[in-house]
Amino acid sequence: MNGNGLSAAYGRVAVLMGGQSAEREVSLKSGRAVLDALLTRGIEAEAVDVDDDVLVRLAAGSYERAYIILHGRGGEDGVIQGALQRIGMPYTGSGVLGSALAMDKYRTKAVWRGVGIPTPESVLIVDEGDLDMAAALxxxxxxxPICEGSSIGMNKVENRTQLHRAWEQARVYDYLVLAERWIVGEEYTTSILQGEALPMIRLETPHLFYDYEAKYSADTTSYHCPCGLDAAQESDLQALCLKAFDAVGASGWGRVDLMLDEQRQPWLIEVNTVPGMTDHSLVPMAARVAGIEFDELVERVLATSLGRDGDE
Ligand SMILES: Nc1ncnc2c1ncn2[C@@H]1O[C@H](COP(=O)(O)OP(=O)(O)O)[C@@H](O)[C@H]1O
Ligand SMILES: [Mg+2]
Incomplete structure (x- = not known):
């Protein structure tokens, strides 16, 4: 199909971006890149910065579908997905259940454990009394924090005092906090597009972990794609990530973060149902290695909204 044909198939697209979460700025960046790519492909699209009036504005704008490029709470957690479903507007990516579950790192891990997917042992800290149990790990x-992204509110801790301080910092973002066994090893991420895993990326940073700065501003972070694993191990891990994505009910597109410990055993960390989409982001990087340029990737994500009948 040529650009015009596709444009007709998609109708007017509202690119939902911004929002009110801690990741607003990241979302605006991704949103603008997505909007530009859609327009380049001849698809009629408009930016919609999400606020309390978003549903009224969507109804007034006679949009046919929504491209969700919101990160974090309110946008990646099933809330906007449920609202769009209620007004019968198809949208990209995961549905209500997959979005909500993937947003919650604690419950994601509970589901994974239930189906035998390896994830680091952890303790949920609800109040100060739980700190001893966490230290016992x-x-x-x-x-x-169980429901944040972009490494916000996260800390590596080495002792009980640091644990207490880190818990206090994390609960600024969420009253539920997770203490998770620290994995020593290599970090990878697997991008998923339309039911298939893209080439894995290995991330390397001199920081203690892949923190906010390493993600968005440091020039010391390196990204290896192809990731350097042998083909058999990479395809086993891709299969594991697809299973992990599916287990939480995620669909369409997204990313699964994982680590390999010193014994080369995988530990799954989390699922992102609306990963970053600037042209420096990880999913676009993996797609490029698979021969999918940014504009095409953006359109293939849009295609995940087709066939949504609103009662999924
Ligand atoms: N159990 C762990 N052991 C070691 N490093 C971890 C662990 N969990 C997270 N990290 C590091 O912290 C980063 C952010 O953690 P993650 O759970 O993916 O949260 P976010 O949603 O903010 O990306 C990871 O990319 C990794 O570098
Ligand atoms: Mg992550």
């Missing part, structure tokens, strides 16, 4: 630990 053994240090170092990673402390994170």
């Amino acid at each position: 053994g240090f170092p630990l990673m402390v994170k």
